[in-house]
């Protein structure tokens with residue numbers, strides 16, 4: 001798998017690109033700008049610099065070339081004058097639209113937002129599973145688009161949107177691609193099974209699991225690093241994290257919980273990408289609670305929060321306990337939080353400000369539904385104390401002539417399993 005930036009490896013300087021979008025007549029131009037800003041950040045993360053932005057106001061996109069034919073000509077001129085060899089569309093283009101655009105524009109490569117995101121994913125995937133997921137998604141989405149005008153698949157490697165399945169893996173034979181896709185699907189299924197086994201053993205341990213979710217660049221990794229010294233790469237780039245990382249965290253009560261950093265969300269996250277990353281995104285579904293991290297200093301924070309909440313719904317995780325973590329408070333608030341006050345926490349993962357309150361709230365979440373019990377184990381059942389050490393928070397153990405008296409905080413499931421040893425008050 002190639003991981004170098006194709007822009008930088010091809011040329012000394014970063015590759016310049018033009019961004020193109022269609023705006024519905026009467027649509028909010030501030031939304032358009034925000035979406036363009038985000039596309040620009042995505043392009044920069046992939047290693048490009050933006051030469052120009054072009055918008056067309058239109059009732060609906062042109063089925064042949066997405067933008068109208070006059071606009072295609074204007075774009076061709078702009079590319080020619082600026083020596084630009086790549087155009088990125090802020091939408092999803094069909095393979096035939098890409099083919100038509102490339103034909104009309106001449107020697108210019110056309111890619112869409114999904115291909116750009118996949119390119120960044122390929123650049124940032126580090127785990128075996130992450131790399132396989134990206135490669136499969138690229139074979140399904142990017143390859144049909146790159147072969148638009150009958151070009152050989154080996155054309156891959158010629159530009160952005162092509163990191164991942166390297167040329168060696170992509171012979172000109174489509175059947176080879178099909179075989180590779182089958183093999184990848186099989187390998188991913190196997191990995192998903194392993195993940196489920198790991199998850200089951202975590203579940204049996206009764207340990208409270210918290211997923212850190214939120215819009216990309218909100219500060220999820222910085223927060224996990226602050227709390228646990230996880231040492232995850234956290235940087236001012238979109239999709240810095242692709243693979244989930246789980247760390248133990250000890251609450252002030254002594255109880256240990258698990259915190260998992262996850263891949264960030266973004267608006268218009270393509271469905272095929274959600275499907276491709278379902279197994280990693282499942283970390284959110286299997287958590288007991290979700291910390292939804294929001295970059296409070298971003299003027300777009302509330303729109304970003306809406307995106308995050310609807311993706312959490314889509315993953316089927318909307319029934320979880322949620323805390324909204326308004327991060328980057330050291331920079332000040334850019335807009336007023338719209339979530340219920342009692343579910344909000346305000347922090348700076350950078351300075352640590354507010355994290356004590358966050359930990360307190362995590363403790364409340366972890367102990368909700370848990371109670372302190374006193375167990376009396378007879379001498380021949382002392383082995384069961386291990387169950388409590390594994391599944392509960394043991395506060396005190398006193399050995400007596402007849403066995404042991406153990407005080408522990410545990411959930412109703414564990415208490416139910418050991419119900420006959422619970423000492424009446």
Ligand SMILES: Nc1nc2c(ncn2[C@@H]2O[C@H](COP(=O)(O)OP(=O)(O)OP(=O)(O)O)[C@@H](O)[C@H]2O)c(=O)[nH]1
Nearest residue numbers: 217218219220221222234235236239240241264349
């Ligand atoms: N000023 C300030 N910057 C922060 C804070 N938290 C995170 N950052 C910065 O925000 C940028 C993104 O942080 P990350 O932790 O990588 O964000 P993330 O949510 O993990 O992002 P992805 O993995 O890309 O989805 C980094 O440059 C951090 O240094 C904060 O509380 N205050």
Ligand SMILES: [Mg+2]
Nearest residue numbers: 220221240241
């Ligand atoms: Mg991250």
